[in-house]
Amino acid sequence: xxxxxxxxxxxxxxxxxxxxxxxxxxxxxxxxxxxxxxxxxxxxxxxxxxxxxxxxxxxxxxxxxxxxxxxxxxxxxxxxxxxxxxxxxxxxxxxxxxxxxxxxxxxxxxxxxxxxxxxxxxxxxxxxxxxxxxxxxxxxxxxxxxxxxxxxxxxxxxxxxxxxxxxxxxxxxxxxxxxxxxxxxxxxxxxxxxxxxxxxxxxxxxxxxxxxxxxxxxxxxxxxxxxxxxxx
Ligand SMILES: [Zn+2]
Numbered sequence: 001x002x003x004x005x006x007x008x009x010x011x012x013x014x015x016x017x018x019x020x021x022x023x024x025x026x027x028x029x030x031x032x033x034x035x036x037x038x039x040x041x042x043x044x045x046x047x048x049x050x051x052x053x054x055x056x057x058x059x060x061x062x063x064x065x066x067x068x069x070x071x072x073x074x075x076x077x078x079x080x081x082x083x084x085x086x087x088x089x090x091x092x093x094x095x096x097x098x099x100x101x102x103x104x105x106x107x108x109x110x111x112x113x114x115x116x117x118x119x120x121x122x123x124x125x126x127x128x129x130x131x132x133x134x135x136x137x138x139x140x141x142x143x144x145x146x147x148x149x150x151x152x153x154x155x156x157x158x159x160x161x162x163x164x165x166x167x168x169x170x171x172x173x174x175x176x177x178x179x180x181x182x183x184x185x186x187x188x189x190x191x192x193x194x195x196x197x198x199x200x201x202x203x204x205x206x207x208x209x210x211x212x213x214x215x216x217x218x219x220x221x222x223x224x225x226x227x228x229x230x231x232x
């Protein structure tokens with residue numbers, strides 16, 4: 001009887017050791033050979049990713065309430081917050097659908113200062129999500145200001161944009177939504193609409209104004225500067 005207990009105890013010890021080893025090997029494998037993460041991502045895709053250069057597809061209105069489409073919109077909000085952005089388009093998290101989100105919080109004025117804020121005709125905007133958005137230009141006057149994009153992290157350039165636009169589309173419940181805007185918000189809208197057509201600001205910029213935003217820091221630190229492609 002006692003030898004049976006000893007034997008079953010040994011079997012148990014061996015099988016638990018085997019499980020520990022399997023767990024260890026799985027952890028080792030995932031550390032050194034991570035499996036690719038599938039979109040929607042919780043990070044922002046960078047220039048070079050084909051998803052940023054392909055026209056995004058129209059969302060079937062019947063699919064808006066589906067868990068998949070709702071999840072895309074939740075993650076777009078999460079990523080925009082995480083990266084402290086003012087706008088995001090679904091292709092930026094790897095989803096080729098015509099969805100964009102906009103949000104300008106009042107803290108921007110504190111960050112940029114009242115002078116820059118006024119010069120760029122900035123204003124705050126509560127979170128708005130547009131599905132299948134359509135843009136109409138209301139004022140064709142071009143305004144030139146520096147612009148950057150989280151999909152070209154670390155760079156900026158001067159980009160001309162129309163002064164005022166109207167955006168129409170559907171909200172996250174599939175109800176019609178409209179926004180008339182001028183100045184900075186009109187700029188953000190044009191930037192995000194471009195994302196849905198596979199265009200980036202570098203296609204429209206004044207090429208000579210293109211800059212690495214850390215160029216001075218790079219000189220100060222003798223090149224020892226990193227561009228971080230994630231936000232905690
Ligand atoms: Zn962008």
